[in-house]
Amino acid sequence: MKRIAYITILLLLLVACNFPGLAAPSPQKPAVQTVTVEESTATQAPPPSATFTSLPTFTDTPTATSSPTLTFTPTITFTPTLTEIPSLTPSPTFAFPSVTVNQQAHCRYGPSKAYLHAADLYAGDTGTVRGRFQYSKWLYIKFDKLNYFCWVAPSVVDVVGDITKIKMTEVRLVGPSVLYHPPRNVVATRDGKKVTITWDQVNMTSDDDRGYFLELFVCQGGNYLWWTFSYPDQYTTSYTVTDEKGCPFPSSGKLYAVEKHGYTTPVDFKWPAP
Known part of the structure; x- marks a missing residue:
């Protein structure tokens, strides 16, 4: 029974799908279904046309970063403290001890009688002491009448001044000879x-x-x-x-x-x- 009922319902559904006619459509002349559409009195606005508006070009604007203001620091100049400069007192010029020859004598190229004769001296000749010798008491003198220095025994001159302040002087022999050779087989x-x-x-x-x-x-x-x-x-x-x-x-x-x-x-x- 139930089966017959299901079949009946199915047939009714098929008939309803082919309404208004119950007969199957003729293959020679298909039925034309006319649909009457009532026009609305309202004017339907046409669909809006899409208007393309060019979008503005986006330019990356760098974010402004505030730069620190440069402040120039002036160079610090140290001003020296002004110190009062004491007045300079000129140092006294050193005066070489002076000599006066007290007798006729010889001036020599070294500080003993064994050295060569350098000049003749006479009483009253003057000069100044410029040096002393380490191993004898002879004095190295610049006589006013001579343009060179020579040695004298302290006994033949009178000295004015402190000869201890005079430096020791080395002997500078004249030579060496270019005419003769030194002694041999010594x-x-x-x-x-x-x-x-x-x-x-x-x-x-x-x-x-x-x-x-x-x-x-x-x-x-x-x-x-x-x-x-x-x-x-x-x-x-x-x-x-x-x-x-x-x-x-x-x-x-x-x-x-x-x-x-x-x-x-x-x-x-x-x-x-x-």
Whole structure:
């Protein structure tokens, strides 16, 4: 029964779908369904046309960042504190001790009588002391009448001033000679307390010949002595000196040949031990 009822309902639904006619449509002439549409009195506005409005171009505007205001800091200049400058008191100019020759004498190229003659001095000659020597009391003088310096014994001049403020001065020998060679084969030999120095003769013209000069350091009586000696001509070629034990420094010697223009280069020779 239920099945028949379902079929009946299905048929009714099919009929309702083909209403108003119950017959199946003719295949030769299809039915034309006319639909009458009543026009509304209201005017229907046409659909709006899409109007394209160009959008503004967006430009990335950088965000303004406020820059700090530059403030120039002035350079700090330190103004020195003004200090009152004391008035300068001129220092007194050093005055070299003055000398006056008290007798006829010789001025020499070194601080002993063994050195070459440099000038003749006469009583009343004046000058100033410019130097002293470590191993003797001779003075290095600039005499007013001479354009060079020379040495004098302190006994031949009267000194005004303090010579202890004068510096020690080294001996500057004239030379070396370009005409003659130094002595050769210089030998020192010892016989007890006596040391004898020998050498070969240096041949010089009689006009040039001024002999030989010895500068020694020897020990005598426990004293270490600066010792000078000279021969006036070329013909004596040996010299003997006393030299003993008992001094803190070794004895030594130098030998020069001497001509009228000056000294040859020195010869240092080996000194025999006591």
